[in-house]
Amino acid sequence: MPGARVTIKDLAKRMNLSVSTISRALHNNPSIGEETTKEVWSLAKQLGYFPNSVASNLRRRKTNMIGVIVPRIDITFHSHVISGVEEIAYKLGYNVTIYQSKDSLEREIAITSILQTNMVAGIIACLALETQNCSHFARFNSLKVPLVFYDRVSNDLEASKVIIDDFDAAFRVTEHLINTGCKRIAHIAGCQTTSIFASRLEGYKAAILKHNLPFDPNLVCCATDLSYEEGARCTRKLIRLPEIPDGIFCANDYTAIGAIQVIKKNNLRIPDDISVAGFSNYPVSTIIEPALTTIDDRAFEMGKTAARMLIRQIEDRDVNIASETVVIRTDLIVRDSTRRQPVKAEN
Amino acid sequence: MPGARVTIKDLAKRMNLSVSTISRALHNNPSIGEETTKEVWSLAKQLGYFPNSVASNLRRRKTNMIGVIVPRIDITFHSHVISGVEEIAYKLGYNVTIYQSKDSLEREIAITSILQTNMVAGIIACLALETQNCSHFARFNSLKVPLVFYDRVSNDLEASKVIIDDFDAAFRVTEHLINTGCKRIAHIAGCQTTSIFASRLEGYKAAILKHNLPFDPNLVCCATDLSYEEGARCTRKLIRLPEIPDGIFCANDYTAIGAIQVIKKNNLRIPDDISVAGFSNYPVSTIIEPALTTIDDRAFEMGKTAARMLIRQIEDRDVNIASETVVIRTDLIVRDSTRRQPVKAEN
DNA sequence: CAGTATTAATCAAACGTTTGCATTTCTTAA
C-alpha cells in the first residue's frame, strides 16, 4: 500500500463510476458530464493518480517513443542533433530514446530489433560508417513505422531524409579559397564509401575545374575517421610535396585543427602561406588560432527538422506521406584561417 | 495482414500449443520440453516474431527504461556522461530515454511526472541550476524507483550519487599553481548556490591558506553560467587590478579559454606572466595555445558508474540497497598553460 | 501394482488502459 500506484480502477471504485467513465473524464471526453469530469479530475489529483502509459500504449497499439540511432553520442555534431530532436519531441509530447551504433553494422542491426520490440512510434537515424546495405531498416516500412535519416542517409530505401547539400557546401568553401587567392588547393577527404564525403570531394573538384585550376590527385588525401591525428598526418604529407599546396580544404573541423597545428609547427603562416578551411563549425573552430573558416552545418536545426518531419509522419499515418527529403541551408563562415590580405582573385 | 505483427498467440495457434507454453519456450523455461522449445524458436524466427515489450512491461509491472535528466545534451560533459550511460545500459539490456531540463526547475518537475507515467525502472539525473529543493524527486522513493544523481546532486534526499571530489580537485590544481611559482592566484568561480562550485572555491581557499599565501577576496570572481564570455569578462577585470594575479584557476574550461584569449590579447605571456588552469578537460583544452592545464573529470566514467549503480539497485530491488555515494577519481592534467621554466617553489 | 515423483503442457487471471456498443435516464416534440 505504500507505493501502490493509484489506477483508474481505484478512482472508479471511490466514485461509484465505471472505469470507462473515468477514462473518458480524464480525457475530457465531451460525452461525460461537466460536473463528473471535474470531480474525477479533482479526485485524481487528490489521490495522486498518474496515468500508466505502458497500459495505454498497449491498448492503443502505439507509443510516444522516438528511437534515435547515432554513431556516437559524444560527438559534437550528434549531440547537437539529439538536442534539437529532444527539444521538439518534448514540446510535442514524445519521448526520445537513444542508441549508439558505434559505427558498427552489427550493433545497428541489433538496435533495429530492439526498436521494433519496443514499438517505437518512429525512428531518426544516422547510418553507421560500416553500413552499406540498409535492409535491416526495411522492416519498418511494413510495420508502418516512419523513418527519418539524417546526415548519413541511405538511398536504397524508401525513407525521409534531412541532409545538407554537401556538394554545394564544399563547392562554396573551395571557391572561397580560390577567390582569396589560392591556386593549389588540397583536400583532406573522408571515407569515400560514405556519400557525404564523396559529395564533398565532388564539390571540391567542381570548384577547381570551374575556375580552370588543374586538378591534381596528389593533393587529395583520403582519411578514414577524419580525426585530429589524421588531419595532422595528411598535412605532414602535403607540406612535404615538391609543390606545396597554398590551401587545404578539410572534410571536417577535427582534421582542419590537426592541419593548422602541423602547419604552425612547421613555421608556415596561416593564411599567408597556406589557407585552411574545415567543415561543421564545431565550437573549437573559434578557439583555434587562427580561427577556422568552416561550414556551419546547423546540427541543432537538423535535429529539430528531423523530429518535426518524423512526428508529422507519425501523426498523419493514414495519409501516408511519401518520403520527403529536406536540405538544410548551410552557412560559410569566414574566419582568419582564410582571411588573406586583400588580394584580387588574380595576383 | 501486411504489417500485422506476429504475436505469441499466432505461434500458439500454428503449433496447437497454448500461449503459456510458447511464452515459456521463448524464455527457455526448463519446464518445456527441449524438442518443443526448439520448434517454437524456429517457427518464431520463420514467422518473424518479435516480442512486444510493451505488453511484457505491463504484465511484469516494470520496464527496462532508464530515464536520464540532463541540463542540456549538447554540453560536452553531459554528452559524455550520457554516452557512458548508454554504453552500460545497452550491454545490460536497458534502454535510455533522455530529457533536457534546460536548467529549469519547472521543466525538471514536468519531466519527473513524465518519467513516472512512463514507469521507468530507474533515473539518472543532474539537477537543474535552478533546483534548490528536490521534493519532486521524493515520489520515486515511495514508488521504489531507484535514483542516482551525478555531478550536481541533492543532499536533502535519500538517493545515490556519483560525484567527483571537487574540493580535492580544486585543492590540487591550486597547489600545483603554487608549486610552479604562483603567489597571487585568482579564482573564477561558479554559481555558489551549486555545491560543486562552492566546493571548488573552498578547495582553492584551503590550498592558498595551507601554503600561507594571503587570501584576497578581490581575486575571486563569481560567474553565473561559466561561459567563455564570462571567463573573458572576469579576466579583463582581474588584469586591471592594481596588483595583477600571476595565476588563475577557472571553475571550468570554457572560462579558462576565455581567460587565455584575453590574456594573450593583452600581451601578457602564459604561463610566464599568468598561469591558467581550468576544470573538466574538454577536448578544446588540448587545442588552445598554450594547452590548458586542467582536471579530468572523467565524464564518461561517471556515466558508466551511474548506470552500473542504478542497474544494480533496480535488479536487487528487494535487498533495498541503502543509497550509496561514489566518488570518481579525477586527474590533474598538466599542460603548457602552467608549465613554467623550472623554478623552485621560492624564487 | 499401487502410489508417488517427475515432466510437459494447459488454464485462466492479471497488468491498466481504451473503446465500440449497449443501456439508462431525461427532454422534447407530436
Place this chain on the structure above:
DNA sequence: TTAAGAAATGCAAACGTTTGATTAATACTG
C-alpha cells in the same frame, strides 16, 4: 401520452504478455 432523440454512463472485450495453480501423462520405487 408516447415515440424519439439526446445526454450520461456502463459493459465487456481487447491490447500481448506472464505466471501461479492445475492437469495429464509418464516414469520410478518399494
